[in-house]
Amino acid sequence: xxxxxxxxxxxxxxxxxxxxxxxxxxxxxxxxxxxxxxxxxxxxxxxxxxxxxxxxxxxxxxxxxxxxxxxxxxxxxxxxxxxxxxxxxxxxxxxxxxxxxxxxxxxxxxxxxxxxxxxxxxxxxxxxxxxxxxxxxxxxxxxxxxxxxxxxxxxxxxxxxxxxxxxxxxxxxxxxxxxxxxxxxxxxxxxxxxxxxxxxxxxxxxxxxxxxxxxxxxxxxxxxxxxxxxxxxxxxxxxxxxxxxxxxxxxxxxxxxxxxxxxxxxxxxxxxxxxxxxxxxxx
Amino acid sequence: xxxxxxxxxxxxxxxxxxxxxxxxxxxxxxxxxxxxxxxxxxxxxxxxxxxxxxxxxxxxxxxxxxxxxxxxxxxxxxxxxxxxxxxxxxxxxxxxxxxxxxxxxxxxxxxxxxxxxxxxxxxxxxxxxxxxxxxxxxxxxxxxxxxxxxxxxxxxxxxxxxxxxxxxxxxxxxxxxxxxxxxxxxxxxxxxxxxxxxxxxxxxxxxxxxxxxxxxxxxxxxxxxxxxxxxxxxxxxxxxxxxxxxxxxxxxxxxxxxxxxxxxxxxxxxx
Numbered sequence: 001x002x003x004x005x006x007x008x009x010x011x012x013x014x015x016x017x018x019x020x021x022x023x024x025x026x027x028x029x030x031x032x033x034x035x036x037x038x039x040x041x042x043x044x045x046x047x048x049x050x051x052x053x054x055x056x057x058x059x060x061x062x063x064x065x066x067x068x069x070x071x072x073x074x075x076x077x078x079x080x081x082x083x084x085x086x087x088x089x090x091x092x093x094x095x096x097x098x099x100x101x102x103x104x105x106x107x108x109x110x111x112x113x114x115x116x117x118x119x120x121x122x123x124x125x126x127x128x129x130x131x132x133x134x135x136x137x138x139x140x141x142x143x144x145x146x147x148x149x150x151x152x153x154x155x156x157x158x159x160x161x162x163x164x165x166x167x168x169x170x171x172x173x174x175x176x177x178x179x180x181x182x183x184x185x186x187x188x189x190x191x192x193x194x195x196x197x198x199x200x201x202x203x204x205x206x207x208x209x210x211x212x213x214x215x216x217x218x219x220x221x222x223x224x225x226x227x228x229x230x231x232x233x234x235x236x237x238x239x240x241x242x243x244x245x246x247x248x249x250x251x252x253x254x255x256x257x258x259x260x261x262x263x264x265x266x267x268x269x270x271x272x273x274x275x276x277x278x279x280x281x282x283x
Numbered sequence: 284x285x286x287x288x289x290x291x292x293x294x295x296x297x298x299x300x301x302x303x304x305x306x307x308x309x310x311x312x313x314x315x316x317x318x319x320x321x322x323x324x325x326x327x328x329x330x331x332x333x334x335x336x337x338x339x340x341x342x343x344x345x346x347x348x349x350x351x352x353x354x355x356x357x358x359x360x361x362x363x364x365x366x367x368x369x370x371x372x373x374x375x376x377x378x379x380x381x382x383x384x385x386x387x388x389x390x391x392x393x394x395x396x397x398x399x400x401x402x403x404x405x406x407x408x409x410x411x412x413x414x415x416x417x418x419x420x421x422x423x424x425x426x427x428x429x430x431x432x433x434x435x436x437x438x439x440x441x442x443x444x445x446x447x448x449x450x451x452x453x454x455x456x457x458x459x460x461x462x463x464x465x466x467x468x469x470x471x472x473x474x475x476x477x478x479x480x481x482x483x484x485x486x487x488x489x490x491x492x493x494x495x496x497x498x499x500x501x502x503x504x505x506x507x508x509x510x511x512x513x514x515x516x517x518x519x520x521x522x523x524x525x526x527x528x529x530x531x532x533x534x535x536x537x538x539x540x541x542x543x544x545x546x547x548x549x550x551x552x553x554x
Binding site for chain 1: 383426427428429430431432436441444481
């Protein structure tokens, strides 16, 4: 009889603890939802994500601790056990700890925020979230990429969308016979006529090198961050069209064959069709 | 093909900002600068078609009502509107970003001199359907290049670029139905010559007015170049320009500025 009543008390306590955890989850969600509306206007997407998590897990932790107390666990004992456990866990979770600390540095340094476009090695994409252990990206071919925070702390990465404008460098090769001044003029005209190409900072045209098959020109123009690909596409088309119209040659790679003698010409023997036919007939 | 009669009677053919009521199977065709526009009301929807002409082909053709023939233009968009009596309102509005204007020839202002430069900038066209308060579509009348206004490539603002002949006499100002004229009052309070290389007109903060001849004006911008400083003080006048006789407000500024002072982002107005 006594055992039965003890069992019912124990069941009651477990039920109470479970209710506390469930209630904690619900309350945390409601509070986060309420604050979401208020904080959206004041915080950046990244800060909002972070505050939401801190508030949610903060409230949930309080309820879990209450639930544990209801079940008769002593908090001081738990903390002591956690101390011993943390040494064991620490050894087992070095990578996670490293990521966590790197994550804190990233949060403090703020080299990018949610929505920015970054490039890490060969991966380029939009930042979806900056979490304690990793940064999540969505690549332009719609893949989900998780990059550990430790990698971001160690490696060089580029924030492509940090500044509102960026420079587009085009490498253009023209034939050696072309007048460079005229080519410059045509390139500047192509930039002037393209509305997404910025007037200021002004386009710059530099003769880069005398290449194997062409005079290589570096043409640099400025564009709005979000129009970079559009400008690259439209300006290259415009330049090709303008060069074709104005008779400016964009040469194919070609090789000059040297006969081996400084003065002697490369020997070429011309054959008529009949000579060739006779030879074929004899064979 | 017959001409539309706008709901309110306006005789000036350049006065295109009106309400138009279209009949069944009639479309409204309009050429404003480089923009060719056609609006076709259908059952529970309106089709807005448009395309852009080449720069050298810019012209003005007053809105016309076309019966049975609807020009095929490059872009078409459909707007669902259940209850409406084919009423369309066309309204002009100034550019959504500041316009950086460069005088075609170098302009210098001598010490302690002042002048008024008349600068015209391209208009945008807002299309309203029925009783919908917000415009369903905004289209530029002329294509403008992008440009950057700022001390460095890190800090500044993306603007539109335009050239101006920079008339300093009001009589020489040529009005156009797709441009608004802004009087820029320049003053050089410095002791050295002030080179006016470019002016960023804060068009999103300016109001648009029409005078009695249906010419479009904005409120004046007063720029005072302070001695030994590269940045001038800038003030937007709150009333229509004095040259615009019987001026009426056509459109309010897109963005309001507190105390008639320009926002921080426009501090590099002159350079």
